[in-house]
Amino acid sequence: MAQTNFPIGHPMAVQRYAGALFQSTMAATYFGQHMMEDAHAIGKSGQMANAPVVVINDLTNEAGDTVSFDLFVQLTGRATYGDDIIENNLEDLTAYTDEIRINQVRKGVDSGGKMTQKRVLTDLRMTAKQKLEDYFAAYFDQSGLTTLAGGRGVSPELYIPLGATAAVDGGSLYESYDAGHIVYGGDAVGKTSIETADKMTLDVVDRLILKAGSTGGGADGVMRMTPLKKDGEDAFVLLMSPRQEHDLRKDVGNGGWVDLQKAAAGATGNSSHLFKNVLGVHRGVHMRKHQHVVQFNDYGIGANVRADRASFMGRQALAVAFGSANSKGLRADWVEEKKDFGNRMGVVGGMVYSFKLPKFDGKVVNSYAVDTAVTAA
Numbered sequence: 001m002a003q004t005n006f007p008i009g010h011p012m013a014v015q016r017y018a019g020a021l022f023q024s025t026m027a028a029t030y031f032g033q034h035m036m037e038d039a040h041a042i043g044k045s046g047q048m049a050n051a052p053v054v055v056i057n058d059l060t061n062e063a064g065d066t067v068s069f070d071l072f073v074q075l076t077g078r079a080t081y082g083d084d085i086i087e088n089n090l091e092d093l094t095a096y097t098d099e100i101r102i103n104q105v106r107k108g109v110d111s112g113g114k115m116t117q118k119r120v121l122t123d124l125r126m127t128a129k130q131k132l133e134d135y136f137a138a139y140f141d142q143s144g145l146t147t148l149a150g151g152r153g154v155s156p157e158l159y160i161p162l163g164a165t166a167a168v169d170g171g172s173l174y175e176s177y178d179a180g181h182i183v184y185g186g187d188a189v190g191k192t193s194i195e196t197a198d199k200m201t202l203d204v205v206d207r208l209i210l211k212a213g214s215t216g217g218g219a220d221g222v223m224r225m226t227p228l229k230k231d232g233e234d235a236f237v238l239l240m241s242p243r244q245e246h247d248l249r250k251d252v253g254n255g256g257w258v259d260l261q262k263a264a265a266g267a268t269g270n271s272s273h274l275f276k277n278v279l280g281v282h283r284g285v286h287m288r289k290h291q292h293v294v295q296f297n298d299y300g301i302g303a304n305v306r307a308d309r310a311s312f313m314g315r316q317a318l319a320v321a322f323g324s325a326n327s328k329g330l331r332a333d334w335v336e337e338k339k340d341f342g343n344r345m346g347v348v349g350g351m352v353y354s355f356k357l358p359k360f361d362g363k364v365v366n367s368y369a370v371d372t373a374v375t376a377a
Contacts, residue, residue: 200310238310
């Protein structure tokens with residue numbers, strides 16, 4: 001029985017592979033699996049979704065490259081008592097506005113000439129799709145991690161170029177953390193005071209919990225970190241590097257680490273993937289790791305101490321916006337083109353998106369940067 005095979009550049013092939021590229025890419029990303037509320041419903045917008053990453057799709061079907069989003073602060077004024085007239089005591093809603101600027105990210109592959117091709121066209125498409133999926137999944141995660149850290153760092157492994165000022169060139173720029181939203185290891189109080197002994201410890205986690213629970217949310221108008229919810233209880237996510245996990249394991253010892261893992265086992269019964277398969281749980285903090293958590297090499301008084309930047313997150317710690325990559329409204333593009341007088345086939349995939357670290361009134365909200373010295377691998 002003959003196999004249906006669309007020729008190069010056929011509209012049906014373009015739409016089919018463009019849609020499949022986006023869905024398979026997002027399902028393969030670390031952020032799609034562990035940081036978004038529903039990896040299979042990326043199209044849903046929800047500014048206060050119960051997840052560290054909020055998805056904004058206002059530009060998917062609309063023109064433009066910038067979308068704004070608001071954060072309303074808590075009420076702070078005095079109450080009205082008894083039969084006092086409340087009409088003149090109404091408080092205005094106060095909101096801060098931030099915005100995300102998106103741009104296109106493309107990557108292409110060349111199938112090689114006819115004499116080197118040992119596969120039919122369909123196989124070449126599938127091979128190109130798999131390679132582009134791997135690339136875009138890694139790039140998407142690295143975009144999120146560097147945006148969450150507020151900078152590119154020094155790791156040579158990232159696809160994002162060294163010295164980049166944005167995760168997606170032409171998209172939203174990296175945002176620096178304000179001093180009130182950075183926590184350091186040990187007794188360090190700043191970048192230059194970090195020493196090699198100021199590593200990730202359980203005391204650092206406890207200090208993060210204290211900050212999240214005691215800062216803001218009252219009449220002073222200071223923004224409170226909005227926690228995630230797990231079974232009606234407050235929860236947070238601590239995303240750290242493998243080196244920081246290593247240091248934390250050494251700090252708590254084998255017995256202490258087993259206790260953290262036992263607490264994590266209790267989270268597996270929850271239906272949300274946000275709290276499953278974590279490294280450990282301590283006082284509602286669900287610990288995760290990723291190899292591309294941002295690294296630095298210029299901490300300490302001599303600017304020679306290696307440090308990694310973990311992220312302590314509640315809701316809406318990070319925002320991502322998607323746009324349409326082609327005229328069909330798909331969020332990924334797929335272009336096939338004959339080259340060298342038909343001897344070669346080129347495939348280019350593309351996505352339109354950008355991440356943004358939410359910042360209102362000059363202050364980061366719903367996340368803390370956690371800078372600790374690390375043991376080199």
